[in-house]
Amino acid sequence: MKEISHHGPGLCVKFYDEFVYAGYGPYIEQYNYKSGELINRCRVFRKNKVHGISISSNGYILAYGARSAAVCSLSDISDNVSILQEERLLAEWITCGEFSADGNKVFLLTCYNKVIISDIIGTIIGVKTIKGERSILYSGSIKPFSDELVYISAGTVMGGVLVWNLYEESIVHNLKGHEGSIFYSTISDNGKYLASCSDDRSIRLWDLKTGAELTIGWGHTARIWNLKFFQDDRKIISVSEDCTCRVWDIIVDEDGKSVLLQQSNIYEVHQIKNVWGVDVNSDHMIAVTSGNDGRLKITDLIQTSRTGKETGSFSIQKIQDELDIPFEKGEIIKGFQWFSFGLIAVTSFGKILKYGDVNKKWTLELEDKRFSSFVIVSGISSKNIAIFMNNKADILLLRFDAVGNLQLSSDYNIKGLKKSTNCLVSIFDRKSIILLLESPNPRDRLIFLKIDNYNLDILQEFRFNRPDNFVTTCMEAFEDYILLGSRFSTIGIFNLKGSDVDPYLIRKLTPGDTITSVSFVEIEKKLPIFSVTNRDGYFNFITIDLKRSSCKRVHFSVLHSNKVSKGFLEGAYIDDKNQYITYGFKSSLFYMYNETNCYEIMSEPCGGAHRQWNLFPDGRGFVLVYIKASDLHYRKIREPRFPAVLKNGLHGREIRDISILKSQPYKNGYLFCTASEDTTVRLSHFDQDTGDITNYWLQRKHVSGLQRCKFINHHLMISCSAREELFLWDIDQDSSSRPYISTRATLPTSSDIPDLRIMDFDVKFLLNSDSFLLATVYSDSVIKVWSFDEATNKFALLIEGRYETCCLLNVKLESVAKQLYLITTPTDGHVVVYNITDYIPYELADNFQFLLENFNECKTLPLPNYITKFLVHQSGIKTFCTDSESLPRTIKIFTGGDDNAIAMNILKVDADSLGIISSSSSFIEDAASSTITSISLFDKNRKLMMTSVDQLVKVWDVTGDDLVPIDKRYTTIADTGSLDVVTLEDSSTLSLIGGVGISLWKLAF
Amino acid sequence: MGKSSKDKRDLYYRKAKEQGYRARSAFKLLQLNEQFHFLDDPNLKRVVDLCAAPGSWSQVLSRKLFTEDPDKENTKDKKIIAVDLQPMSPIDNVITLQADITHPKTLAKILELFGNEKADFVCSDGAPDVTGLHDLDEYVQQQLIMSALQLTTCILKTGGTFIAKIFRGRDIDLLYSQLGFLFKRVICAKPRSSRGTSLEAFIVCMDYSPPKNWFPELDVNKSVTEFFEGCMVTKDESSNDILPAWVEEDRVIAEFMSCGGLDSYDSDATY
């Protein structure tokens, strides 16, 4: 058994040279922060996690965590897979470790406020303490000002920070003010300040000389874990349980008397809970953070001013002054379009202005009074075309050259519209663009104009009937079709080559209202896939068979469905790294978000969605232009100078279940799903050689912490949680770019008790079908059996009943001897068996693997009495698996319990009575030292893998009468709770183990 | 979902309300006693309830030792001391102390109250704040147990019983092994009223018998680890001249026992 990769919380990070060193589980990972490349991953501890790193001026590195510490040279970390020979074990938890000023000594502060001083090779030089202050610390730090002067700042559990002089073993200050435990304290390099943070969510700045509390910084909405002074002690960065990192300016007033801590920036950097580590590189002004989600995130602290040209704003007055022409009273900017050369804008009096982004000058391009009070501006930035339309269906087209000189202008009046109030434009093909004109009058037709890119001639005009309740919001052209998004979650498809004057309609695509974007993504199996976003946050990927569609019926299917975590969704695209990027508004902020890897790319306080705004691609990225308080603002969004992440994380909280899509490999590995306490389900991929994980999607349909997720065949997956939530998911893996996942069906609920959990489920398929029988067990002891029909996508309840009053933890459907048994394990330690053969409208196929329809009437029956139950464990059976294939007429049941035990029970089906006889059993009382959370059979049911909360992974041989241990290994994943196993074509076996993080194992015996 | 909203739906929570207990935890102690009967001993006189707020364990102790004792004469030299960082409203027959159990002065106060006589039974239901760092949380919990144990070694009579709340994480077997140096029998017990989904359990340490050549002595300048030196295998660095290399430490799996009977309510169920 060998661990190939480990993904879990990152506890500490440090910049040094051009590298980031990160404590990642028991490893130190070294990254080049400019390229994002992983240089090396070196194991430093056997079991303990690296909680802190210190680097000396002469090239040594100290790692410490729990009771372990190790010192080696930086090159040892770069060149070796392990330095385990350097690991030392102390008697007490190490709160902090640091090198001396000259780099020749190591200080280790333990949680009982004792400092052990050693040299680089571990010879102990001295032990220092202060009298009478030996109670436990949550945090501490060491500040070596010189070889003689070293300060210790110790954060106690009672709200005090104890500052003491190491060599004098004397107390300097006992700083009191915080409430609750002190989670971090640190001294500035210049020796002026001490900063501390605690349970009380405040940051306090103290005068190190006098011990006076200078100021308090409030802002974080949860506990604060770490602080760091940077930029010559003029700023502080903090990280918290609220998932943010914040920058604080230390503002000293002129006479130097009063000091203020002012929050200058806030960044959402990690998911769900806890940011542990932070460091800043003041030269480049970037921060690196690490969190419980396993992500290593780089944050640009000067994103909006890196080159000094990222943002700008203009008041009407400023534009006027610069142009040196008088504006009318009340003249304002009505519309704009950004190009690579700059901006084109129109005023409410028909002045068409140009702002050159190179010469930073405003010029009046022309004046056209027709486009005064009502004007809509649009355009195609990549073709340098700007389009103006008024409400009388006059249109003006301007084409510029690459540097912004006006090349050509054309204007038209389009007949047949009573009024024109909407104008959208999109690229049609290489040579032309397509323009839509829309009237507010529902009887007016929709007019499309195909216009030549170069000479701006109208090449063709198309008129279509306007469907009921159709208000266009966005447009996309694909081949000879135009797709319009509308309100009421409707898409209209207009066939420019067909004879139909009616569009094809897809109504009520998502639960939301306004469709904000439709964009072509890729061709899969000869059909186009479009991404569709809805303002209410829903987004879908749909495939449309345009050729087979007509106005009577649109042949389309939803490949993917999801919802953004918060805010309004205005659009989305796939970037060059195959990541799905969404953008929109959350309260007063405009945001761009990396949906694939779940982090924010940027946000701009622009005042909210009701502003006039637009996001323009300009060849080098995007430019956001908006009007706020009648001023015009722009913000350029560029590829970040440094990679945004060094490592993508997974879930922010514990992974409760893992399921590998075993039926076929996907890109040198497998797709897998994880179900987490953080209420999300992820679809990801692992590489079978490197163990690298690629995130694809994070599904947010559940609103409560997950219990289970499981692939039930080659494309269907089920997940379940509290609030009786159970969803059937359909995974599409035909596309080589990415898999898609959509919700196919939802199980009906019976109550609105939020605590009613679906604990587990199992299925049995109908032969050659996607229809199946589903058994669900609940936390109120209820057992239900359902049929799922693939044609209608509906569940029908077949059996309902209750075991007793205790919670049911697991369920399996097993068939032997042409009987179908439902086996469940409650918290009372029993295995309970029901025979449901005669209660379902199906019979078993000859091989018992599948069901056949027997056309009995489909109605709900009460659950029969169990046919047998027997006590196996002292308390809850946490996990179980069954094997009905190895022996005829026999079900082997393997169970793992809260009582540290595992058991194998053999059930034989009596040939005559069809009753169950428990024939023999094997029970290992101390299989683990803590709860057994997951077991799984593999190697043709000859071996059993087991995980337990004590972080041991064990493998048992289960071929004989007794369970025989074959191997055991320590896993670095805490709260070990789930596992799945897949056997590869070369018959080697891989296993994913989940808990707080995930690790991939290769098994060979 | 907040923890409190869950608790409200819990059957034990309602039952505690009905029976006048301040917390549902009372049933954990009652169910432990159902299995081990440590509170049914007629000779039980002096007991200490560490980390006792809001006080439901103390209520159980008070009822067992006083209210339910048929022999009223027997109660005169009985004494219950409850200690917590938090203030506690008074409970009949219970002396409450607001103090930190990790502080040596706390021990002196308890000893004084017992008139320097030894205690028969010590329990601790303490739990520190969790940070979310699993290894740190487990360590701090174990240190709180070691603090409780430190007090216990100074006041518990030979043959006495000590019980404490534990979280069964990755190093729990290390703790079992350490407890084995002080007690003849160490059992890990899980009452049915403690949720199956939580790692919470209780160590029931019976028959206190410290090593012959070890004499517990509280010293404000010593940490808990240093206190147990010479009793357990742990060694502090002051006695070394180099930082000790990593060693696999002794680990023992304690016997597991589920308490409370299968007919009692299931704390994981939704009613």
Ligand SMILES: C[S@@+](CC[C@H](N)C(=O)[O-])C[C@H]1O[C@@H](n2cnc3c(N)ncnc32)[C@H](O)[C@@H]1O
């Ligand atoms: C779960 S509660 C105890 C409940 C109690 N057994 C009951 O039944 O009401 C845990 C208690 O441990 C206390 N505690 C934690 N650390 C402590 C310490 N060092 N000294 C004293 N009490 C402590 C907390 O104040 C808290 O009240």
